[in-house]
Amino acid sequence: MKRTPHLPEFVTLMLAAMLGMDLMISSANMLIFYLSLELATIPVAAMASFDLEKKTSSEGAMKMILSSAFSSGILLFGISLLYGTTGTVNLPELSQSLNGSPLQIMAFVFFFAAFAFKLSVVPFHLWTADVYEGSPFAVTAFLSVISKGAVAFIFITMLYHVFQPMLHIWYMMLVILAVLTMVTGNLFALRQQNIKRFLAFSSIAQVGFILVGISSYGTMGVVSATYFILVYIFSNLAAFGVASVIAEKTGKEKIDDYKGLYQTNPFLTWMMALALFSLAGIPPTAGFFGKLFLLTAGASRADYWFILIAALNMIISLYYYLKVVRAMFMDKNENPVERLHTSNSVKLGLIICGAGIVFTGLFSWIFDYIKSLS
């Protein structure tokens, strides 16, 4: 990655993964869905091992391919059970044929587990931090936003349109796993020192919030999750963008290295702070509105204890996000990151992300537009 001698191959792999994700979102057949999921996963594993100078890159890729193979196996088993009990793999027909028999419940559990692997839902998240830490920054960002976003979209479609007859089963599973995911992601993020691992656990916690919105089972669930994923893209890309600039130029990846960053790199510091404010859900950033809509959607089913736990988790997350902000702005460092020169394209990318974080929240018509489409 550092000198990118194989740029066309890298971009081809990335585009192939994108193509898989596009097909996956549009699939109305289990087999098309499975094939596109594989097309979306295998190139990413190859991308994860692109930094040939780092052993951790190969290790991350190996862990990713093994966990993906495992989850794909589980998914295939679930699909085969569904086919065995309903006689079809077409999603609309499948939805009409489900009757909640024990075998179908088992199939659903396998299905759910496979999605949980891809989304890094606790307790299927164990691969995430190692893969994120080992992979090149661009791949980590790709994995955390694009990959998860696409899987979340198809996950919503599957739950709302295919497994709709099993609503009472998946709702309870979703609530329990959402709570586990938020709590575990936050508690582990609290003690991370490496910025990649920190963002990995933070992204696990964010997935928990997405599950809160999905649990509402309604238009608001789809709209709030889609809106939040859009906001999350801007926020996470900005955070990874800044971390990438610092790591690529100085090799520094520890949060302690960010102490005193404001003195030498005010632009990067402000961008990182804006991204972290959005991830924490501090108003008036878009992250605040994203989480507000998710919690509002989740509250529509009147499980207020569930929303209370989610809100408490937002408070916990404030602590660790603001810890980084404090380190950048207020902590002293005798050996801070030196003044870095960033290229115009990267600056432009960060400014687009910053604008996205601010304006997606302030322009309410974006939410209304998504709502009008659903």
Next chain:
Amino acid sequence: MNEVLVLMKNELALTAIIFFLLIVKISGGMANRKLLPVIHFLLLLNFALGFFFNKEGNLFGDMFYTTPLIALQKHFKPWRLSYFTAFLRLDETNPAPS
């Protein structure tokens, strides 16, 4: 045929860029500095394409379907990808210390 072009515009555009990159590679390659702006431009085109012709419809015996919301969900991605290639340019011009 027209319906395939409209409903699968995201997928077809991505496939076209993949083919372009393969042809570039087979024909002896191009310097990263020259290739990156071309990739940015193609991805920008792909992004711009996402604003138009977002219809609801099915293809291939209902195995593929799309709606304006699905088109929007797909649309998020080309923009993101162009951002990543900006990072690659950074890597090329500013190699990290060994």
